[in-house]
Amino acid sequence: MPPSTATYVHKACAYITRSDGELLVFDGPEYEGKQVPKGTLDDDESPREALQREVYEETGLDDLDSVEHLQTDLWQRREGRWYVRHFFHARVDDPREEWVHTVTGEGEEVGDEYECTWVTVSERTQFALDLDEYLYLLPLRTSTSSPTPQSTRS
Numbered sequence: 116m117p118p119s120t121a122t123y124v125h126k127a128c129a130y131i132t133r134s135d136g137e138l139l140v141f142d143g144p145e146y147e148g149k150q151v152p153k154g155t156l157d158d159d160e161s162p163r164e165a166l167q168r169e170v171y172e173e174t175g176l177d178d179l180d181s182v183e184h185l186q187t188d189l190w191q192r193r194e195g196r197w198y199v200r201h202f203f204h205a206r207v208d209d210p211r212e213e214w215v216h217t218v219t220g221e222g223e224e225v226g227d228e229y230e231c232t233w234v235t236v237s238e239r240t241q242f243a244l245d246l247d248e249y250l251y252l253l254p255l256r257t258s259t260s261s262p263t264p265q266s267t268r269s
Contacts, residue, residue, distance in 0.1 A: 121197045127165035128153040128246060130185070130204045130253055131176065137233035138253070139174065139207075140242070141216075144227045148243035149234070153200075162187075162201035170205075172220040174231050179205035185252045190245060202249045 129152040131139040140149040154169035156162060163182065171177045182205040190198045213232040218224045234240070241247050 121195055123197050123199055125156040125162065125165075125199045126153055126201065127156060127162045127169055128200050128202045129166050129170050130202065130250070131170065131174075131179070132204065132206055132253065133209060133233065134206070135233075136235070136254075138236050138250075139176075139231060140234050141174065141229040141231045143173075143224075143229050145224075148241070150243050151246050153244075153246065163203070166201070166203050166205075168220070172218055172224075173216065173229055175214075175216045175219075176207050176209060179207060181206050186249045188248070190248075192244070202252075204253055 129139075131152065133139075138151070140151060143150055152170045152173045154165060154172070156165040157168075160168070163184070166182065167177075167179065170179060182203055185202045185204050187199065187201050190200050192198060211231075213230070216229050216231055218227045218229065236250055236253070240250060
């Protein structure tokens with residue numbers, strides 16, 4: 116249980132899939148390993164609003180279908196700093212196999228480039244920052260023989 120002096124940061128995390136069941140991931144400049152779009156909620160912003168904004172800022176995708184809340188958890192990365200993570204699933208219809216997106220919006224990441232691609236999820240799939248925690252809730256076609264993204268757990 117977090118202490119009463121803990122700092123809480125709310126994050127929206129996006130599992131984005133397309134019709135073939137593949138999951139959108141990217142290599143970002145800040146962490147080792149694959150990630151999914153995610154980011155901090157702005158003041159007076161709902162988790163769902165933050166999800167839409169963060170997905171657009173980090174990937175350029177702005178036409179999300181069937182947005183569904185999957186899970187909210189409490190996760191600690193550093194001592195005294197707790198994250199309230201709101202995980203969502205959404206679908207997109209995007210034919211690109213890969214692309215590089217330059218981060219838009221405001222904040223420290225503006226101008227950073229994210230290399231976006233699609234992966235087939237397996238039970239061994241791991242992402243940076245424990246972002247793979249709720250992949251099992253997705254209606255994905257999984258594979259045990261595909262290469263899996265690896266991460267450095269913090």
